[in-house]
Amino acid sequence: MSSMLVEGGAGVLAEDAPAKINLHLHVTGRRPDGYHLLDSLVVFAGAADRVTAAPGEGLTLALEGPEAGGLAAEPDNLVLRAARLLAEAAGRDLPGVALRLEKRLPVASGIGGGSADAAAALRLLDRFWGLGLGEARLRELALRLGADVPVCLASRPALMQGIGEVLAPAPALPGFGLVLANPRVAVATPGVFRARQGGFSSPAALPEGWTDAAGLAAGLLALRNDLEPPAITLCPPVAEVLAALRALPGALMARMSGSGATCFALFPDAEAAAQAAGMLPADWWRWGGAAHHG
Ligand code: C5P
16 A cells, blocks of 8 residues: 555655445345345545544544535544544554545545545554554454445455455456546435345356456446446436446446445546546536556
């Protein structure tokens, strides 16, 4: 992850929190506690929030960035919950820390913004406080913060199963570009899972890898996001976003990520994606660039 560490002034540390994209998402079952079992190939985009830590008094969090407004109504930010959980796990008195969250990813939008922030906070404070808890322990804490937090901890392409805690390396991926688009409608994840109809899907049978973006797109077209139909029912603009993405010149395929409403389109390269993103309606949140290969 060293490429993602950004050092600030004296004693200031920072971590990027990249957007998580579910290239496919099959709902394969349901646990007795109501959580759903998933099968999903997850990649990360260059679009990211950023969390920084500086010496401070107690534990504080400042929210900034273009999407910070979406967090104002939240009683307890996941970054603060991550910090408290880590402090509790350390089991000793720790120096005060002033956290800053620069929010660039839309809130509640299926690209794991909150989960990525929580994961970045765990990585950041493990370093800031010099805890050296190690990946396994951090992963355990991550799962307590949310099903998507463990995969965001490494921010590397992964095949995700269980409710998000069973992680394996992704098949070999080619270089490709991504466009992300969100119609600026927040979608609540539990409602989308509840609105899902029909039986369960089988896990995807993935090859060992793909050599180019077109091959990856063809492979993905045989798969789906099982949460897309219920999300469209609850939030019809998702269908508009998908149609707009599919109409972009050079788009290889498009699908919704997570429980929506953000959708992605795959492109042969980052340049084509960046150019295409600019053609989407300006009142949507949109981003185009490279997939982050970790
Ligand atoms: O774990 P997280 O807070 O991200 O999940 C939000 C909600 O989404 C859960 O309370 C649950 O209703 C639903 N969910 C699920 N199965 C998953 C992940 C989330 O049913 N694997």
